[in-house]
Amino acid sequence: MSKRTTFNPRIASEMAVVLVVALLLFGYLRGQQEAVVTTGDLGEKVIFAFTDPVGDDHGPGNYRYPTHPGFEPHKSLxxxxxxxxxxxxxxxxxxxxxxxxxxxxxxxxxxxxQRIDIYIDSRAGFGRTITPQPGANVTFAPEYPWDIWLRIAPWGGSRAYYLEKDGEQLVERRGITVGVVGDRTIRVVVPRETLPMPTEQWRYYVLVGGYDSFGPDEYRVVTTQGGEWTFGGGTDANLDSNIIDLLAPKGGRHSQAEQLAYDPEAQTGAVLYPVGNVANQEATPWLIGTLALLVGGVAAVYWRRHHKAEA
Ligand SMILES: [Ca+2]
Ligand SMILES: [Ca+2]
Structure with missing residues (x-):
């Protein structure tokens, strides 16, 4: 038999099937991560969506709501x-x-x-890893510094900030509005003149604390004992974050409990990781592994068939 590579229709069709499966998987996983769909009458387009577990409004695990009746039912809020x-x-x-x-x-x-902060990493590798003011009591992953800050609070306290190119000036941009739609949704509306429009490349830190007009940056603080107006289950040493719920994957090394963990002995506090266009989140390593296996499998089959044919 000739040493030249000959066209084998069977191998070619097998390779085609494997490639189609790989492409479908790739498309499925990308779709899962980005969830781009069109809904509604105004041509709304979902650029990014992420769900958070139910019932984890307890910070790193043990935080309790204040006891005053204004906080009833002392959960879910x-x-x-x-x-x-x-x-x-x-x-x-x-x-x-x-x-x-x-x-x-x-x-x-x-x-x-609700006292909500949305910190956005819209420009890769540029920005800050600390909060502009003490309040949430967290820092941010050095690989994903933020450069846009949406500060959400009731009583006219909502603001939008954009970090200028020099990295020094954090400038307030006017024009955002905040309100409740339906029963359970807070919507922040940001006009195009106020901030750049979101893209699929953006990364988000979404922090939820309790609103307190007298608290640091209007965050309601967490203490060891808690009380009528303070959350309990933390520490008085001020190493604990004042975040009650954080947008985070359910498990893994970037779960809420992992991110909000603090260590009084080591004197370390919460370091946050964003969601969005982040390489280390669930789908990507699995995707690369699957594709590598498929390509390897195809190569092995092809090599075996080819050498068998030569023998
Ligand atoms: Ca939750
Ligand atoms: Ca959460």
């Missing part, structure tokens, strides 16, 4: 269930679903309890 980023015409919408939204003191935005 700060339980983030989902986060979505949409474009709708010339606006970007940042939506957060909660277990329950109440407004016991009638704040004009329609919610009272």
């Amino acid at each position: 700060l339980d983030l269930l989902a986060f979505r980023v949409l474009t709708a015409g010339d606006e970007a919408w940042y939506e957060l679903d909660f277990g329950l939204i109440t407004n016991p003191w009638n704040a004009p935005e329609g919610f009272f309890h």
Whole structure:
């Protein structure tokens, strides 16, 4: 038999099947991560969506709500269930679903309890790894510094900030509005003139704490004992974050419990990791592994067949 490689229809068709399966898998996993769909009457397009576990409104694991009746039912109020980023015409919408939204003191935005920070890494490798003001009591992963800050609070406390090119000036950008849509969703509306429109490359840190007009950066603090107006289950040493729910994967090394962990002996506090276009999140390593196995398998089959044919 000739040493030249001859066209074998059987091997070719097998390779074609394997390639199609690999491409379908790739497409499926990309779709899972980015969830780009079109919904609604205004041509809204979901740029990013991520769900958060139910019932993890307890910080690193043990935080308890304040005991004052204004916080009834002492659960769900700060339980983030989902986060979505949409474009709708010339606006970007940042939506957060909660277990329950109440407004016991009638704040004009329609919610009272939530103090939310959305830190965005929109420009890779550029930005800051600390908060602008003490309050949340966290730091950010050095590989994903943030450069946009959406500060959400009731009573007119919501603001948008953009870190200028020099990396020094954090400039307030006017024009955002915040309100409740449906029963359980807070929507932040950011016009195109205010901030750049979101892309699929962006990464998000979404922090949920309790609102307190007297707290640091209006965060309600967490203490060891807790009380009528403070959360309990933390530490008085101020190493614990004031985050009650964090947008994070359910398990793994970047779970909420892992990220919000603090160590009084080592004097280390919470270091946060974003969601979004992040290489180390679930799908990607699995995808690369699967593709490598498939390509390796095809090569092995081809080599064996080819050498058998030569023998
Ligand atoms: Ca949650
Ligand atoms: Ca969470």
